Every structure is written in C-alpha cells, then in structure tokens.
Amino acid sequence: GLRKKEVNVMCLGLDNSGKTTIINQLKPTPAQEIVPTIGFNIEKFKSSSLSFTVFDMSGQGRYRNLWEHYYKESHAIIFVIDSSDKLRMVVAKEELDNLLNHEDICCKKIPVLFFANKMDLRDAMSSVKVTQMLCLENIKDKPWHICPSNAIKGEGLQEGLDWLQGNLF
Ligand code: GTP
Numbered sequence: 001g002l003r004k005k006e007v008n009v010m011c012l013g014l015d016n017s018g019k020t021t022i023i024n025q026l027k028p029t030p031a032q033e034i035v036p037t038i039g040f041n042i043e044k045f046k047s048s049s050l051s052f053t054v055f056d057m058s059g060q061g062r063y064r065n066l067w068e069h070y071y072k073e074s075h076a077i078i079f080v081i082d083s084s085d086k087l088r089m090v091v092a093k094e095e096l097d098n099l100l101n102h103e104d105i106c107c108k109k110i111p112v113l114f115f116a117n118k119m120d121l122r123d124a125m126s127s128v129k130v131t132q133m134l135c136l137e138n139i140k141d142k143p144w145h146i147c148p149s150n151a152i153k154g155e156g157l158q159e160g161l162d163w164l165q166g167n168l169f
C-alpha cells in the first residue's frame with residue numbers, strides 16, 4: 001500500500017505549560033496520569049495521510065538545552081504557553097526567540113503552531129494578549145497560528161492540528 005508521509009513535530013514550551021497533556025489527548029488511549037517530563041518522550045500517531053513522530057520535550061530549565069539537538073529533523077513546531085502564567089511570559093518569549101533565531105530553524109519555513117493553553121483558568125490571558133506578549137506578529141518568514149486551548153478537556157486541539165496539517169510541506 002501507500003506509505004504515509006513521515007512528519008517530525010517538536011512540542012516545546014516552558015515546564016507546566018501543558019505539552020504532555022496536549023499530546024496525551026491525541027493518543028488513542030490517553031494515560032490517566034501525567035507527570036512532569038524528564039528529558040523527552042517520543043510519541044507516534046497516524047492521521048489519514050501522515051505518520052507523525054512527536055518529540056515531547058521537557059520544559060524544565062535544566063533540560064531546555066536538549067531542544068536544539070532535534071531542530072534539524074523537525075518539520076513543524078508546536079509551542080505551548082500557559083496563558084495564566086503572566087510572570088513567566090517573558091521567559092517563554094525568551095525561549096521562543098532563541099528557537100526562532102537558531103541556525104537550524106531560522107532558515108526553514110516550517111509551520112509553528114501556538115497553543116494558548118489553560119484557557120479555562122480564571123486569570124488566563126486571551127490568545128490576542130498572548131500574541132502581543134510574545135510579539136508573534138514579528139514572525140514573517142514562517143506560517144504560524146495561535147489557538148486557545150484547554151488541554152484537560154481537549155478543547156481547541158483539533159483546530160490547531162488541522163491548521164498544522166494544512167501547512168506542512
Ligand atoms: P513539562 O513536562 O515539565 O515540560 O510540563 P508540560 O508542559 O508537559 O505540562 P503537563 O502536560 O505535565 O501539565 C502541567 C500541569 O498543567 C498538569 O497538572 C496539567 O493537568 C495541567 N494542565 C495542562 N493543560 C491544562 C489546561 O488546559 N487547563 C488547566 N487548568 N490545567 C492544565
């Protein structure tokens with residue numbers, strides 16, 4: 001039969017932003033309990049036409065230096081933001097800027113999907129506000145998109161993934 005096209009997706013963002021919770025929701029049988037990621041985990045999924053390998057990276061400071069080793073092979077980025085974490089929004093922006101300026105990323109026109117996650121929390125910023133805080137309008141050389149999400153309920157995730165699939169290759 002036809003081989004599905006292989007796509008490597010990196011899931012990045014600060015610790016506690018909800019990366020693993022998002023990826024868990026995409027699994028056929030989601031795990032009951034999510035723990036902070038140590039290093040990274042690799043998850044595989046298939047859609048009708050694509051075969052995804054997702055690198056679920058730890059967002060903890062001590063592991064962020066692992067991210068760059070996988071930039072070269074990545075075809076898309078999912079960047080997750082805890083929309084309620086106002087104090088660390090500048091840290092998230094710093095890590096995003098490091099990513100976008102990295103030599104293995106800056107030259108590639110790969111799609112970047114942002115999840116403004118934890119929209120259910122009372123003090124969550126809107127996705128418009130998150131867009132402003134992270135200066136996403138400055139991204140001119142890559143397709144990007146931001147979706148508000150509630151990873152616990154799975155809300156907003158499919159919309160984001162549909163956008164990503166439509167912007168690959
Ligand atoms: P690291 O692996 O440490 O980088 O963190 P992570 O980004 O993978 O975060 P993780 O998925 O482990 O979620 C961290 C915490 O946030 C967990 O307690 C989740 O249940 C919670 N969480 C994730 N998404 C949401 C959300 O949309 N709303 C709320 N209220 N909590 C969420």
Ligand code: MG
Pocket residue numbers: 019020021035036037056057058059
């Ligand atoms: Mg995790």
